[in-house]
Amino acid sequence: MSVRHTLNVALGERAYPIWIGPGILDDHARWRAAIRGRHALVVTNATVAPLYLDRTLAALDGLAVASLVLPDGEAYKTLDHCAQVFDALAALKANRDACLVALGGGVIGDLAGFAAATWMRGVDFIQIPTTLLAQVDSSVGGKTGVNLAAGKNLVGAFHQPRAVVIDTGTLATLPPREYRSGLAEVVKYGAIGNAEFFAWLEENAAALAARDDAAVGEAIARSCAHKAGVVARDEREDGERALLNFGHTFGHALETSAGYGTLLHGEAVAIGMVLAARLSAELGRAPAADTQRLERLLAALGLPTALPPGHDAQHLLALMRLDKKNVSGRLRLILWRGIGDAQIVPDVDEGAIGNVLR
Numbered sequence: 001m002s003v004r005h006t007l008n009v010a011l012g013e014r015a016y017p018i019w020i021g022p023g024i025l026d027d028h029a030r031w032r033a034a035i036r037g038r039h040a041l042v043v044t045n046a047t048v049a050p051l052y053l054d055r056t057l058a059a060l061d062g063l064a065v066a067s068l069v070l071p072d073g074e075a076y077k078t079l080d081h082c083a084q085v086f087d088a089l090a091a092l093k094a095n096r097d098a099c100l101v102a103l104g105g106g107v108i109g110d111l112a113g114f115a116a117a118t119w120m121r122g123v124d125f126i127q128i129p130t131t132l133l134a135q136v137d138s139s140v141g142g143k144t145g146v147n148l149a150a151g152k153n154l155v156g157a158f159h160q161p162r163a164v165v166i167d168t169g170t171l172a173t174l175p176p177r178e179y180r181s182g183l184a185e186v187v188k189y190g191a192i193g194n195a196e197f198f199a200w201l202e203e204n205a206a207a208l209a210a211r212d213d214a215a216v217g218e219a220i221a222r223s224c225a226h227k228a229g230v231v232a233r234d235e236r237e238d239g240e241r242a243l244l245n246f247g248h249t250f251g252h253a254l255e256t257s258a259g260y261g262t263l264l265h266g267e268a269v270a271i272g273m274v275l276a277a278r279l280s281a282e283l284g285r286a287p288a289a290d291t292q293r294l295e296r297l298l299a300a301l302g303l304p305t306a307l308p309p310g311h312d313a314q315h316l317l318a319l320m321r322l323d324k325k326n327v328s329g330r331l332r333l334i335l336w337r338g339i340g341d342a343q344i345v346p347d348v349d350e351g352a353i354g355n356v357l358r
Protein backbone atom coordinates (compact mmCIF):
# COMPACT_ATOMS: atom_id res chain seq x y z
CA MET A 1 0.00 0.00 0.00
CA SER A 2 1.25 3.47 -0.69
CA VAL A 3 -0.14 6.98 -0.65
CA ARG A 4 1.03 8.66 -3.83
CA HIS A 5 -0.72 11.98 -3.28
CA THR A 6 -2.23 13.74 -0.30
CA LEU A 7 -4.44 16.71 -1.08
CA ASN A 8 -6.40 18.94 1.23
CA VAL A 9 -9.81 20.53 0.84
CA ALA A 10 -9.16 23.80 2.64
CA LEU A 11 -12.39 24.52 4.47
CA GLY A 12 -11.08 25.85 7.79
CA GLU A 13 -12.24 23.71 10.71
CA ARG A 14 -13.96 21.38 8.24
CA ALA A 15 -10.85 20.87 6.10
CA TYR A 16 -10.27 17.26 5.09
CA PRO A 17 -7.65 15.13 3.37
CA ILE A 18 -7.88 13.26 0.07
CA TRP A 19 -5.49 10.30 0.07
CA ILE A 20 -4.75 8.77 -3.33
CA GLY A 21 -2.80 5.60 -4.04
CA PRO A 22 -2.98 1.86 -4.68
CA GLY A 23 -3.90 -0.32 -1.70
CA ILE A 24 -4.66 2.47 0.78
CA LEU A 25 -7.95 0.85 1.70
CA ASP A 26 -5.72 -1.42 3.80
CA ASP A 27 -3.92 1.52 5.43
CA HIS A 28 -6.28 1.14 8.40
CA ALA A 29 -4.52 3.37 10.89
CA ARG A 30 -4.57 6.29 8.49
CA TRP A 31 -8.24 6.53 7.59
CA ARG A 32 -9.76 4.96 10.66
CA ALA A 33 -8.32 7.89 12.64
CA ALA A 34 -10.91 10.08 10.88
CA ILE A 35 -13.67 8.27 12.84
CA ARG A 36 -14.39 10.09 16.08
CA GLY A 37 -17.12 7.99 17.78
CA ARG A 38 -17.89 4.35 18.49
CA HIS A 39 -20.50 3.58 15.83
CA ALA A 40 -19.82 3.14 12.13
CA LEU A 41 -22.16 2.09 9.34
CA VAL A 42 -20.69 1.03 6.01
CA VAL A 43 -23.08 1.68 3.12
CA THR A 44 -22.30 -0.15 -0.10
CA ASN A 45 -24.04 -2.08 -2.87
CA ALA A 46 -24.44 -5.66 -4.03
CA THR A 47 -21.64 -5.39 -6.64
CA VAL A 48 -19.03 -3.67 -4.48
CA ALA A 49 -19.69 -5.60 -1.23
CA PRO A 50 -18.19 -8.92 -2.37
CA LEU A 51 -15.15 -7.06 -3.70
CA TYR A 52 -14.23 -4.60 -0.96
CA LEU A 53 -16.50 -4.84 2.10
CA ASP A 54 -14.33 -7.28 4.09
CA ARG A 55 -11.25 -5.13 3.66
CA THR A 56 -13.24 -2.08 4.79
CA LEU A 57 -14.68 -3.84 7.83
CA ALA A 58 -11.19 -5.02 8.82
CA ALA A 59 -10.19 -1.39 9.33
CA LEU A 60 -13.15 -0.84 11.64
CA ASP A 61 -12.43 -3.72 13.98
CA GLY A 62 -13.14 -2.73 17.59
CA LEU A 63 -15.95 -0.30 16.77
CA ALA A 64 -19.68 -1.04 16.89
CA VAL A 65 -20.06 -1.62 13.15
CA ALA A 66 -22.83 -2.62 10.78
CA SER A 67 -23.04 -2.72 7.02
CA LEU A 68 -25.92 -2.08 4.66
CA VAL A 69 -25.81 -3.56 1.17
CA LEU A 70 -28.18 -1.75 -1.19
CA PRO A 71 -29.17 -2.84 -4.70
CA ASP A 72 -26.86 -1.59 -7.44
CA GLY A 73 -27.83 1.23 -9.77
CA GLU A 74 -28.73 4.86 -10.34
CA ALA A 75 -32.39 3.85 -10.11
CA TYR A 76 -31.84 3.20 -6.39
CA LYS A 77 -30.49 6.67 -5.56
CA THR A 78 -33.84 7.48 -3.98
CA LEU A 79 -35.42 8.67 -0.75
CA ASP A 80 -36.75 5.14 -0.17
CA HIS A 81 -33.23 3.72 -0.16
CA CYS A 82 -32.02 6.58 1.99
CA ALA A 83 -34.70 5.55 4.49
CA GLN A 84 -33.07 2.11 4.59
CA VAL A 85 -29.85 3.80 5.74
CA PHE A 86 -31.77 5.57 8.52
CA ASP A 87 -33.30 2.24 9.60
CA ALA A 88 -29.83 0.65 9.70
CA LEU A 89 -28.51 3.57 11.79
CA ALA A 90 -31.43 3.21 14.19
CA ALA A 91 -30.82 -0.55 14.50
CA LEU A 92 -27.16 0.21 15.27
CA LYS A 93 -28.29 2.72 17.93
CA ALA A 94 -26.09 5.28 16.26
CA ASN A 95 -25.87 8.68 17.93
CA ARG A 96 -24.56 12.05 16.85
CA ASP A 97 -20.98 10.79 16.94
CA ALA A 98 -21.69 7.99 14.44
CA CYS A 99 -19.78 7.83 11.18
CA LEU A 100 -21.07 6.57 7.84
CA VAL A 101 -18.62 5.01 5.43
CA ALA A 102 -19.65 5.28 1.77
CA LEU A 103 -18.01 2.41 -0.10
CA GLY A 104 -18.76 2.46 -3.82
CA GLY A 105 -19.38 4.77 -6.75
CA GLY A 106 -21.11 8.11 -6.92
CA VAL A 107 -24.55 6.64 -6.31
CA ILE A 108 -23.53 5.24 -2.93
CA GLY A 109 -21.47 8.34 -2.09
CA ASP A 110 -24.33 10.75 -2.85
CA LEU A 111 -26.92 8.63 -1.03
CA ALA A 112 -24.88 7.77 2.06
CA GLY A 113 -23.63 11.36 2.20
CA PHE A 114 -27.21 12.62 2.20
CA ALA A 115 -28.12 10.17 4.97
CA ALA A 116 -25.12 11.48 6.94
CA ALA A 117 -26.23 15.07 6.35
CA THR A 118 -29.68 14.38 7.76
CA TRP A 119 -29.34 11.62 10.40
CA MET A 120 -29.80 13.45 13.70
CA ARG A 121 -29.25 16.67 11.67
CA GLY A 122 -25.78 15.69 10.57
CA VAL A 123 -23.09 13.15 11.38
CA ASP A 124 -19.64 12.42 9.98
CA PHE A 125 -18.99 10.41 6.88
CA ILE A 126 -15.99 9.09 4.98
CA GLN A 127 -15.89 8.61 1.23
CA ILE A 128 -14.22 5.47 -0.14
CA PRO A 129 -14.86 5.91 -3.88
CA THR A 130 -14.38 2.81 -6.02
CA THR A 131 -15.27 4.10 -9.52
CA LEU A 132 -13.16 6.46 -11.57
CA LEU A 133 -16.03 8.93 -11.66
CA ALA A 134 -16.32 8.94 -7.88
CA GLN A 135 -12.53 9.19 -7.47
CA VAL A 136 -12.21 12.23 -9.74
CA ASP A 137 -15.41 14.03 -8.82
CA SER A 138 -18.30 12.89 -6.65
CA SER A 139 -16.37 11.92 -3.50
CA VAL A 140 -14.91 15.43 -3.19
CA GLY A 141 -16.88 18.56 -2.42
CA GLY A 142 -19.83 17.55 -0.27
CA LYS A 143 -22.68 17.59 -2.78
CA THR A 144 -24.96 14.83 -1.51
CA GLY A 145 -28.46 13.88 -2.54
CA VAL A 146 -30.95 11.66 -4.29
CA ASN A 147 -32.97 11.73 -7.51
CA LEU A 148 -36.71 12.17 -7.99
CA ALA A 149 -38.70 10.97 -11.01
CA ALA A 150 -38.93 14.69 -11.87
CA GLY A 151 -35.16 15.19 -12.06
CA LYS A 152 -31.62 14.39 -10.94
CA ASN A 153 -30.34 15.33 -7.49
CA LEU A 154 -33.42 17.43 -6.74
CA VAL A 155 -33.23 16.62 -3.02
CA GLY A 156 -29.91 17.02 -1.26
CA ALA A 157 -27.59 18.90 1.04
CA PHE A 158 -24.07 20.25 1.10
CA HIS A 159 -22.27 18.10 3.67
CA GLN A 160 -18.52 17.58 3.52
CA PRO A 161 -16.89 14.22 4.28
CA ARG A 162 -14.23 13.90 7.00
CA ALA A 163 -11.82 12.19 4.59
CA VAL A 164 -11.66 10.79 1.06
CA VAL A 165 -9.82 7.48 0.67
CA ILE A 166 -9.02 6.89 -3.00
CA ASP A 167 -7.62 3.40 -3.42
CA THR A 168 -6.71 3.42 -7.11
CA GLY A 169 -6.28 -0.37 -6.94
CA THR A 170 -10.08 -0.74 -6.80
CA LEU A 171 -10.27 0.40 -10.43
CA ALA A 172 -8.87 -2.98 -11.48
CA THR A 173 -12.34 -4.51 -11.17
CA LEU A 174 -14.25 -1.61 -12.75
CA PRO A 175 -16.03 -2.51 -16.02
CA PRO A 176 -14.76 -0.65 -19.14
CA ARG A 177 -17.95 1.31 -19.74
CA GLU A 178 -17.93 2.62 -16.16
CA TYR A 179 -14.26 3.54 -16.48
CA ARG A 180 -14.95 5.54 -19.66
CA SER A 181 -17.87 7.27 -17.94
CA GLY A 182 -15.45 8.62 -15.32
CA LEU A 183 -13.18 10.02 -18.02
CA ALA A 184 -15.94 12.43 -19.06
CA GLU A 185 -15.67 14.29 -15.75
CA VAL A 186 -11.87 14.36 -16.16
CA VAL A 187 -12.27 16.02 -19.57
CA LYS A 188 -14.66 18.49 -17.93
CA TYR A 189 -11.87 19.95 -15.76
CA GLY A 190 -9.76 20.69 -18.81
CA ALA A 191 -12.73 22.03 -20.74
CA ILE A 192 -13.87 24.47 -18.07
CA GLY A 193 -10.65 25.93 -16.77
CA ASN A 194 -7.39 24.35 -17.82
CA ALA A 195 -6.43 24.37 -21.50
CA GLU A 196 -3.02 22.90 -20.64
CA PHE A 197 -4.68 19.91 -18.93
CA PHE A 198 -7.01 19.53 -21.92
CA ALA A 199 -3.96 19.35 -24.21
CA TRP A 200 -2.35 16.82 -21.82
CA LEU A 201 -5.51 14.69 -22.09
CA GLU A 202 -5.33 14.88 -25.89
CA GLU A 203 -1.69 13.75 -25.81
CA ASN A 204 -2.45 10.97 -23.33
CA ALA A 205 -5.81 9.84 -24.70
CA ALA A 206 -4.44 6.51 -25.93
CA ALA A 207 -2.74 5.81 -22.58
CA LEU A 208 -5.90 6.73 -20.70
CA ALA A 209 -8.07 4.61 -22.99
CA ALA A 210 -5.68 1.71 -22.32
CA ARG A 211 -5.95 2.36 -18.56
CA ASP A 212 -2.23 2.98 -18.17
CA ASP A 213 -1.62 3.24 -14.39
CA ALA A 214 0.62 6.29 -14.48
CA ALA A 215 -1.69 8.27 -16.77
CA VAL A 216 -4.78 7.31 -14.75
CA GLY A 217 -3.06 8.22 -11.48
CA GLU A 218 -2.06 11.62 -12.80
CA ALA A 219 -5.55 12.26 -14.18
CA ILE A 220 -7.09 11.43 -10.77
CA ALA A 221 -4.68 13.64 -8.82
CA ARG A 222 -5.04 16.60 -11.18
CA SER A 223 -8.84 16.28 -11.22
CA CYS A 224 -9.06 16.14 -7.42
CA ALA A 225 -6.70 19.10 -7.08
CA HIS A 226 -8.87 21.15 -9.44
CA LYS A 227 -12.07 20.25 -7.64
CA ALA A 228 -10.60 20.75 -4.14
CA GLY A 229 -9.53 24.27 -5.12
CA VAL A 230 -12.94 25.21 -6.49
CA VAL A 231 -14.78 23.79 -3.46
CA ALA A 232 -12.48 25.60 -1.02
CA ARG A 233 -13.19 28.91 -2.78
CA ASP A 234 -16.94 28.43 -3.33
CA GLU A 235 -18.33 25.57 -1.25
CA ARG A 236 -22.03 26.32 -1.82
CA GLU A 237 -22.00 27.20 -5.51
CA ASP A 238 -22.56 30.92 -5.15
CA GLY A 239 -20.27 31.51 -8.13
CA GLU A 240 -17.31 29.65 -9.58
CA ARG A 241 -18.45 26.18 -8.47
CA ALA A 242 -21.30 26.30 -11.00
CA LEU A 243 -18.66 25.85 -13.73
CA LEU A 244 -18.32 22.22 -12.54
CA ASN A 245 -21.81 21.82 -13.97
CA PHE A 246 -20.59 22.25 -17.56
CA GLY A 247 -22.60 19.80 -19.69
CA HIS A 248 -24.83 18.88 -16.77
CA THR A 249 -28.01 20.84 -17.57
CA PHE A 250 -28.27 18.88 -20.81
CA GLY A 251 -26.76 15.76 -19.23
CA HIS A 252 -29.13 15.53 -16.29
CA ALA A 253 -32.12 16.03 -18.61
CA LEU A 254 -30.81 13.19 -20.79
CA GLU A 255 -30.33 10.87 -17.80
CA THR A 256 -33.82 11.60 -16.48
CA SER A 257 -35.57 11.24 -19.83
CA ALA A 258 -33.74 8.02 -20.74
CA GLY A 259 -34.67 6.47 -17.37
CA TYR A 260 -32.02 6.47 -14.62
CA GLY A 261 -29.24 4.05 -15.42
CA THR A 262 -29.87 3.74 -19.17
CA LEU A 263 -27.34 6.40 -20.04
CA LEU A 264 -24.49 6.57 -17.50
CA HIS A 265 -23.83 9.92 -15.82
CA GLY A 266 -20.49 10.41 -17.55
CA GLU A 267 -21.96 9.49 -20.92
CA ALA A 268 -24.75 12.01 -20.46
CA VAL A 269 -22.22 14.65 -19.38
CA ALA A 270 -20.06 13.93 -22.44
CA ILE A 271 -23.03 14.53 -24.76
CA GLY A 272 -24.07 17.52 -22.65
CA MET A 273 -20.63 19.13 -22.91
CA VAL A 274 -20.73 18.81 -26.71
CA LEU A 275 -24.20 20.40 -26.75
CA ALA A 276 -23.02 23.24 -24.48
CA ALA A 277 -20.02 23.81 -26.76
CA ARG A 278 -22.26 23.77 -29.85
CA LEU A 279 -24.68 26.19 -28.25
CA SER A 280 -21.76 28.49 -27.36
CA ALA A 281 -20.67 28.44 -31.01
CA GLU A 282 -24.24 28.96 -32.24
CA LEU A 283 -24.54 32.02 -29.99
CA GLY A 284 -21.27 33.39 -31.37
CA ARG A 285 -19.47 33.01 -28.05
CA ALA A 286 -16.87 30.40 -29.04
CA PRO A 287 -15.09 29.00 -32.08
CA ALA A 288 -16.74 25.92 -33.62
CA ALA A 289 -13.25 24.41 -33.98
CA ASP A 290 -13.11 23.98 -30.19
CA THR A 291 -16.33 21.95 -30.27
CA GLN A 292 -14.66 19.65 -32.77
CA ARG A 293 -11.58 19.29 -30.55
CA LEU A 294 -13.83 18.37 -27.63
CA GLU A 295 -15.73 15.82 -29.73
CA ARG A 296 -12.47 14.28 -30.96
CA LEU A 297 -11.10 13.89 -27.43
CA LEU A 298 -14.31 12.38 -26.08
CA ALA A 299 -14.51 9.97 -29.02
CA ALA A 300 -10.86 8.96 -28.53
CA LEU A 301 -11.76 8.09 -24.93
CA GLY A 302 -14.68 5.96 -26.12
CA LEU A 303 -17.42 8.35 -25.03
CA PRO A 304 -20.60 9.27 -26.92
CA THR A 305 -20.87 12.75 -28.41
CA ALA A 306 -24.29 12.70 -30.08
CA LEU A 307 -27.84 12.72 -28.75
CA PRO A 308 -29.38 9.24 -28.55
CA PRO A 309 -31.75 8.40 -31.42
CA GLY A 310 -35.40 9.16 -30.81
CA HIS A 311 -34.78 11.81 -28.16
CA ASP A 312 -37.58 14.30 -27.56
CA ALA A 313 -36.24 17.87 -27.69
CA GLN A 314 -39.33 19.40 -26.06
CA HIS A 315 -39.23 16.94 -23.17
CA LEU A 316 -35.52 17.60 -22.64
CA LEU A 317 -36.15 21.34 -22.60
CA ALA A 318 -38.95 20.86 -20.06
CA LEU A 319 -36.59 18.89 -17.81
CA MET A 320 -33.91 21.57 -18.17
CA ARG A 321 -36.37 24.16 -16.83
CA LEU A 322 -36.20 22.39 -13.44
CA ASP A 323 -32.41 22.69 -13.20
CA LYS A 324 -31.11 24.05 -9.89
CA LYS A 325 -29.03 26.77 -11.52
CA ASN A 326 -32.02 28.52 -13.13
CA VAL A 327 -33.11 31.87 -11.72
CA SER A 328 -36.62 33.35 -11.85
CA GLY A 329 -37.74 30.83 -14.44
CA ARG A 330 -34.85 31.71 -16.78
CA LEU A 331 -32.39 29.09 -17.96
CA ARG A 332 -28.87 29.71 -16.63
CA LEU A 333 -26.32 27.53 -18.39
CA ILE A 334 -22.60 26.91 -18.27
CA LEU A 335 -21.22 27.74 -21.71
CA TRP A 336 -17.65 28.42 -22.84
CA ARG A 337 -15.57 30.89 -24.80
CA GLY A 338 -13.44 27.97 -25.87
CA ILE A 339 -11.31 25.24 -24.36
CA GLY A 340 -10.33 26.05 -20.76
CA ASP A 341 -12.64 29.04 -20.47
CA ALA A 342 -16.15 28.27 -19.22
CA GLN A 343 -18.57 30.90 -18.03
CA ILE A 344 -21.96 31.16 -16.35
CA VAL A 345 -24.52 32.56 -18.80
CA PRO A 346 -27.87 33.76 -17.41
CA ASP A 347 -31.07 33.89 -19.43
CA VAL A 348 -30.08 31.71 -22.37
CA ASP A 349 -32.54 31.89 -25.25
CA GLU A 350 -34.71 28.76 -25.33
CA GLY A 351 -35.00 28.95 -29.11
CA ALA A 352 -31.23 28.55 -29.46
CA ILE A 353 -31.25 25.64 -26.99
CA GLY A 354 -34.07 24.03 -28.97
CA ASN A 355 -32.02 24.36 -32.19
CA VAL A 356 -29.08 22.56 -30.60
CA LEU A 357 -31.33 19.84 -29.20
CA ARG A 358 -32.88 19.25 -32.60
Ligand SMILES: NC(=O)c1ccc[n+]([C@@H]2O[C@H](COP(=O)([O-])OP(=O)(O)OC[C@H]3O[C@@H](n4cnc5c(N)ncnc54)[C@H](O)[C@@H]3O)[C@@H](O)[C@H]2O)c1
Pocket: 045, 047, 048, 051, 072, 073, 074, 077, 104, 105, 106, 107, 108, 110, 130, 131, 132, 133, 134, 137, 138, 139, 140, 141, 142, 143, 144, 152, 153, 170, 171, 172, 173, 174, 175, 178, 181, 182, 265, 266
Ligand atom coordinates in the same frame (compact mmCIF):
# COMPACT_ATOMS: atom_id res chain seq x y z
N1 LIG B 1 -21.75 14.59 -5.62
C1 LIG B 1 -21.10 14.97 -6.71
O1 LIG B 1 -20.36 15.96 -6.73
C2 LIG B 1 -21.23 14.14 -7.96
C3 LIG B 1 -20.33 14.31 -9.01
C4 LIG B 1 -20.45 13.52 -10.13
C5 LIG B 1 -21.44 12.53 -10.18
N2 LIG B 1 -22.27 12.38 -9.14
C6 LIG B 1 -23.28 11.30 -9.14
O2 LIG B 1 -22.56 10.07 -9.14
C7 LIG B 1 -23.38 9.06 -9.74
C8 LIG B 1 -22.58 8.29 -10.74
O3 LIG B 1 -21.50 7.67 -10.08
P1 LIG B 1 -20.74 6.42 -10.71
O4 LIG B 1 -20.44 6.70 -12.11
O5 LIG B 1 -19.69 6.07 -9.77
O6 LIG B 1 -21.89 5.32 -10.76
P2 LIG B 1 -22.27 4.12 -9.75
O7 LIG B 1 -22.14 4.53 -8.36
O8 LIG B 1 -23.58 3.61 -10.21
O9 LIG B 1 -21.14 3.04 -10.06
C9 LIG B 1 -21.05 2.53 -11.36
C10 LIG B 1 -21.07 1.00 -11.38
O10 LIG B 1 -19.81 0.50 -10.99
C11 LIG B 1 -19.97 -0.48 -9.96
N3 LIG B 1 -18.73 -0.43 -9.19
C12 LIG B 1 -18.34 0.52 -8.32
N4 LIG B 1 -17.06 0.32 -7.97
C13 LIG B 1 -16.65 -0.80 -8.60
C14 LIG B 1 -15.43 -1.50 -8.64
N5 LIG B 1 -14.33 -1.04 -8.03
N6 LIG B 1 -15.36 -2.64 -9.37
C15 LIG B 1 -16.45 -3.07 -10.05
N7 LIG B 1 -17.63 -2.42 -10.09
C16 LIG B 1 -17.71 -1.30 -9.36
C17 LIG B 1 -21.20 -0.06 -9.26
O11 LIG B 1 -21.74 -1.12 -8.52
C18 LIG B 1 -22.08 0.36 -10.43
O12 LIG B 1 -22.64 -0.77 -11.05
C19 LIG B 1 -24.57 9.78 -10.34
O13 LIG B 1 -25.67 9.62 -9.49
C20 LIG B 1 -24.14 11.23 -10.36
O14 LIG B 1 -25.23 12.11 -10.31
C21 LIG B 1 -22.19 13.15 -8.03
Ligand SMILES: O=C(O)C(=O)C[C@@H](O)[C@H](O)[C@H](O)COP(=O)(O)O
Pocket: 137, 141, 143, 152, 153, 185, 237, 241, 242, 244, 245, 248, 324
Ligand atom coordinates in the same frame (compact mmCIF):
# COMPACT_ATOMS: atom_id res chain seq x y z
O1 LIG C 1 -19.45 19.28 -7.48
C1 LIG C 1 -20.11 19.97 -8.24
O2 LIG C 1 -20.42 21.12 -7.95
C2 LIG C 1 -20.61 19.43 -9.51
O3 LIG C 1 -21.42 20.05 -10.18
C3 LIG C 1 -20.06 18.11 -9.95
C4 LIG C 1 -20.94 17.38 -10.95
O4 LIG C 1 -20.08 16.55 -11.73
C5 LIG C 1 -21.94 16.44 -10.29
O5 LIG C 1 -22.56 15.65 -11.27
C6 LIG C 1 -22.94 17.06 -9.37
O6 LIG C 1 -23.64 16.06 -8.66
C7 LIG C 1 -23.96 17.87 -10.08
O7 LIG C 1 -24.62 18.61 -9.14
P1 LIG C 1 -26.02 19.31 -9.32
O8 LIG C 1 -25.95 20.47 -8.40
O9 LIG C 1 -26.16 19.71 -10.75
O10 LIG C 1 -27.03 18.31 -8.93
Ligand SMILES: [Zn+2]
Pocket: 137, 185, 248, 265, 269
Ligand atom coordinates in the same frame (compact mmCIF):
# COMPACT_ATOMS: atom_id res chain seq x y z
ZN1 LIG D 1 -21.19 15.15 -12.89
